[in-house]
Amino acid sequence: MDTLSAILFATIVAGTPLIIVALGQLIAEKSGVLNLGAEGMMAMGAIAGFAITHHSGSPWLGVLAGMAAGALMSFLFAIVVLTLMGNQVATGLALSILGVGLSAFIGKPYESEILPTIGPIRIPLLADIPIIGDPLFNQQALVYLSWLLFAAIAWFLYRSRPGLVLRALGESPTSAHSIGYPVIRIRYLATLFGGAMAGVGGAFLSVFYTPLWVEGMVAGRGWIAIALVVFATWRPLRVIVGAYLFGGVMVAQLFVQGSGLGVNIPSQFLSALPYLATIIVLVIISRDQNTVRLNAPVSLGQPYRPEA
Amino acid sequence: MTSATDGAPAFRLELEGITKIYPSVIANEDVSLKVEQGEIHAVLGENGAGKSTLMKMIYGVAKPDAGQMKWEGELVHVENPAHARSLGIGMVFQHFSLFETLNVVENVALALPGNPELAQLAAQITEVSNRYGLPVDPERLVHALSVGERQRVEIIRCLLQNPRLLIMDEPTSVLTPQAVRKLFDTLRQLAAEGCSILYISHKLDEIQELCHVATVLRDGKVTGDCIPSQETPQSMASLMIGKELPVPEHDAPSELREVRLKLNRLSKPSEDPFGTELRNIEFELRSGEILGIAGVSGNGQQELLYALSGEELVSDPDSVVICGHPSGCDMPDRRRRNGMGFVPEERLGRGAVPRMSLTENALLTAHPADMLNHGMIRFDRISAFARNCIDDFNVKCGGEEHAANSLSGGNLQKFIMGREILLAPKLLVVAQPTWGVDVGAAAFIRQRLIDLRDEGTAILVISEELEELFEVSDRIAVIADGRLSPAKQLADTDIDEIGVWMSGMWDQPATAELDAHA
Numbered sequence: 001m002d003t004l005s006a007i008l009f010a011t012i013v014a015g016t017p018l019i020i021v022a023l024g025q026l027i028a029e030k031s032g033v034l035n036l037g038a039e040g041m042m043a044m045g046a047i048a049g050f051a052i053t054h055h056s057g058s059p060w061l062g063v064l065a066g067m068a069a070g071a072l073m074s075f076l077f078a079i080v081v082l083t084l085m086g087n088q089v090a091t092g093l094a095l096s097i098l099g100v101g102l103s104a105f106i107g108k109p110y111e112s113e114i115l116p117t118i119g120p121i122r123i124p125l126l127a128d129i130p131i132i133g134d135p136l137f138n139q140q141a142l143v144y145l146s147w148l149l150f151a152a153i154a155w156f157l158y159r160s161r162p163g164l165v166l167r168a169l170g171e172s173p174t175s176a177h178s179i180g181y182p183v184i185r186i187r188y189l190a191t192l193f194g195g196a197m198a199g200v201g202g203a204f205l206s207v208f209y210t211p212l213w214v215e216g217m218v219a220g221r222g223w224i225a226i227a228l229v230v231f232a233t234w235r236p237l238r239v240i241v242g243a244y245l246f247g248g249v250m251v252a253q254l255f256v257q258g259s260g261l262g263v264n265i266p267s268q269f270l271s272a273l274p275y276l277a278t279i280i281v282l283v284i285i286s287r288d289q290n291t292v293r294l295n296a297p298v299s300l301g302q303p304y305r306p307e308a
Numbered sequence: 309m310t311s312a313t314d315g316a317p318a319f320r321l322e323l324e325g326i327t328k329i330y331p332s333v334i335a336n337e338d339v340s341l342k343v344e345q346g347e348i349h350a351v352l353g354e355n356g357a358g359k360s361t362l363m364k365m366i367y368g369v370a371k372p373d374a375g376q377m378k379w380e381g382e383l384v385h386v387e388n389p390a391h392a393r394s395l396g397i398g399m400v401f402q403h404f405s406l407f408e409t410l411n412v413v414e415n416v417a418l419a420l421p422g423n424p425e426l427a428q429l430a431a432q433i434t435e436v437s438n439r440y441g442l443p444v445d446p447e448r449l450v451h452a453l454s455v456g457e458r459q460r461v462e463i464i465r466c467l468l469q470n471p472r473l474l475i476m477d478e479p480t481s482v483l484t485p486q487a488v489r490k491l492f493d494t495l496r497q498l499a500a501e502g503c504s505i506l507y508i509s510h511k512l513d514e515i516q517e518l519c520h521v522a523t524v525l526r527d528g529k530v531t532g533d534c535i536p537s538q539e540t541p542q543s544m545a546s547l548m549i550g551k552e553l554p555v556p557e558h559d560a561p562s563e564l565r566e567v568r569l570k571l572n573r574l575s576k577p578s579e580d581p582f583g584t585e586l587r588n589i590e591f592e593l594r595s596g597e598i599l600g601i602a603g604v605s606g607n608g609q610q611e612l613l614y615a616l617s618g619e620e621l622v623s624d625p626d627s628v629v630i631c632g633h634p635s636g637c638d639m640p641d642r643r644r645r646n647g648m649g650f651v652p653e654e655r656l657g658r659g660a661v662p663r664m665s666l667t668e669n670a671l672l673t674a675h676p677a678d679m680l681n682h683g684m685i686r687f688d689r690i691s692a693f694a695r696n697c698i699d700d701f702n703v704k705c706g707g708e709e710h711a712a713n714s715l716s717g718g719n720l721q722k723f724i725m726g727r728e729i730l731l732a733p734k735l736l737v738v739a740q741p742t743w744g745v746d747v748g749a750a751a752f753i754r755q756r757l758i759d760l761r762d763e764g765t766a767i768l769v770i771s772e773e774l775e776e777l778f779e780v781s782d783r784i785a786v787i788a789d790g791r792l793s794p795a796k797q798l799a800d801t802d803i804d805e806i807g808v809w810m811s812g813m814w815d816q817p818a819t820a821e822l823d824a825h826a
Contacts, residue, residue, distance in 0.1 A: 161423045168407040168418050175405035178369050179419045180390030294409050294449070 024197020036092025040099020049203025070199020
């Protein structure tokens with residue numbers, strides 16, 4: 001593998017957890033639920049995934065466990081904000097802090113453990129394409145799954161009727177209720193999906209990406225995923241672009257740090273670069289007010305109380 | 309569910325002793341109502357009389373606290389609107405239940421069972437819209453539609469569900485007289501086919517023309533049932549408001565004084581890809597007169613209003629002259645300081661901030677009227693102003709500290725009109741002053757507009773209700789496809805002529821004359 005292929009490969013791997021988490025959040029937000037707890041749900045997904053993989057030896061059971069952990073966290077969140085009408089922003093922040101802290105507590109015994117590295121799955125023929133073949137088609141299974149997830153969500157939102165209902169509900173829960181859709185139930189499902197995907201994203205980090213458990217290993221990716229959704233103006237394709245951009249800059253700055261390249265830039269600045277670059281680019285592409293108006297869920301973050 | 313069509317006397321819908329209590333108000337008390345198959349049944353009542361609440365309970369949006377409902381002879385508890393629709397109940401809402409970021413087809417699809425093919429549905433929509441004279445483009449996004457067009461979408465959406473009971477909440481307020489006639493034909497045809505219709509309207513002449521039976525509500529209670537064809541509008545109005553209906557007094561304007569609003573060949577491409585382009589609009593509006601602009605919704609009214617209010621600016625400052633100031637490039641605040649008052653079409657969101665109190669909403673436009681002390685709010689003055697507005701305009705609300713969205717549409721409209729009128733503007737631009745407002749309140753608002761004119765204010769009323777324009781205007785013009793007809797003195801025209809003009813056909817010589825005049 002030459003350098004370019006290697007960078008491309010690493011970019012895609014780095015972008016994958018963001019795609020999974022952000023697409024999950026996109027669904028939740030389209031229903032009008034703003035869950036700022038992604039960071040905490042990812043952390044819980046990461047530790048659950050790591051622990052189960054460690055004990056069972058099956059990374060897939062680990063991913064399932066991560067999914068369950070994320071969904072459980074989002075279920076707590078949903079009870080507070082959907083049933084008890086709590087404030088979504090405050091509850092989400094609390095969920096983040098809870099998840100990060102709790103995962104560190106649970107993860108103490110696993111600090112020194114390392115999981116066996118999981119090899120990529122090679123897709124015959126396609127992987128033989130020069131330069132891009134290897135990074136695109138000789139990848140971790142979850143990378144392919146993230147693409148499937150993207151296709152499924154794009155189809156769901158813009159081609160299927162439940163997706164139409166979801167978009168409508170996020171725009172006006174009152175109208176959706178008055179024509180007979182179960183607003184709270186749909187929001188529960190969307191929130192749970194968001195949580196499950198955040199858990200999968202976390203498990204990807206600890207089971208496939210590193211693969212080890214370190215406290216705080218999510219490192220702000222949950223927040224980046226939330227920002228991605230907003231700046232991608234709630235459109236799946238832009239989420240993918242943003243996630244790979246983040247991954248690309250992340251890998252490039254690591255490359256610069258590692259090789260030295262003879263430039264003297266503080267490493268802290270380089271580490272901040274992916275976050276900065278992603279947000280700047282996404283802000284620029286989301287300038288168009290019409291796009292925002294047409295895609296932003298109007299009711300985002302507002303509790304909905306059905307008329308009795 | 310059993311079929312009652314062959315059972316002899318079963319009513320389609322029976323309500324008995326329905327009571328609904330909200331924390332601050334009894335919305336319905338012991339309301340009973342019977343609707344027969346194929347009957348067009350009017351529900352009459354002032355704002356806050358409980359009509360909408362009653363309809364919401366029938367449609368399953370709200371649940372009654374007491375009383376029972378029978379559907380085709382069977383006792384039912386309507387759990388939710390989906391349940392209501394499965395029973396065969398359809399409803400056209402007064403406050404629309406449409407989704408702005410979706411297009412018309414998607415909005416309709418959301419209310420239909422199953423998973424209709426969108427392309428096929430679009431064809432169905434076009435067919436229904438042609439059949440019932442409700443023109444609407446299925447591909448357009450709802451946020452780009454005017455209020456009238458949105459209502460058409462609501463009506464079409466209901467008709468596509470083939471309901472056996474159709475609830476219509478103020479359905480005709482934004483239709484042309486011709487379209488109202490078409491709609492009535494449709495409703496009669498539906499009724500003849502056996503569909504029952506619950507018809508809420510404040511237009512007594514329409515109820516007389518259309519409805520078989522009427523139930524009158526006042527303060528949440530039934531005050532009487534009547535056969536509209538055997539009543540006069542006056543007798544029904546007095547059943548409804550408990551006293552005689554005031555008729556606005558409308559003398560000819562006294563002398564006309566200076567020009568307060570002048571449009572010079574106002575042209576403006578629409579910022580919205582689906583909007584209407586304004587083309588060479590010009591007129592003069594003088595102190596002490598009311599100019600009415602009629603037109604079917606979606607013909608440029610919104611664009612004209614935005615250009616007048618300053619929410620959208622035009623490139624040539626001289627094309628909008630407000631009280632002598634070239635204002636085309638002025639922001640709304642500047643225009644208000646030059647003496648303009650403005651009441652937009654949408655009450656919540658543009659006319660008032662839904663979650664703010666009435667006091668705070670009053671402050672939004674009244675702040676130049678000595679409500680500030682070096683930038684600090686003088687709360688005593690602003691609450692006094694809001695209280696004054698509530699008293700003077702008879703706004704039914706819990707007090708000036710209640711949020712704007714806690715008021716019914718008509719009461720909020722009275723408050724907003726009051727807020728602008730009490731500021732004694734030199735020029736007042738009003739859109740749909742009495743949309744969805746009941747007869748009593750509408751007559752009151754119209755009278756206040758005429759009084760304000762007599763005090764020398766120049767008033768522009770843009771409305772889709774012809775009767776209203778004929779009641780208040782001194783001169784009347786028509787907007788069609790972004791062009792404005794010449795303005796005619798009220799005495800020189802009639803509803804039929806204006807109705808023809810609304811389709812854009814005013815005579816060529818008159819237009820030329822207007823051009824020459826400018």
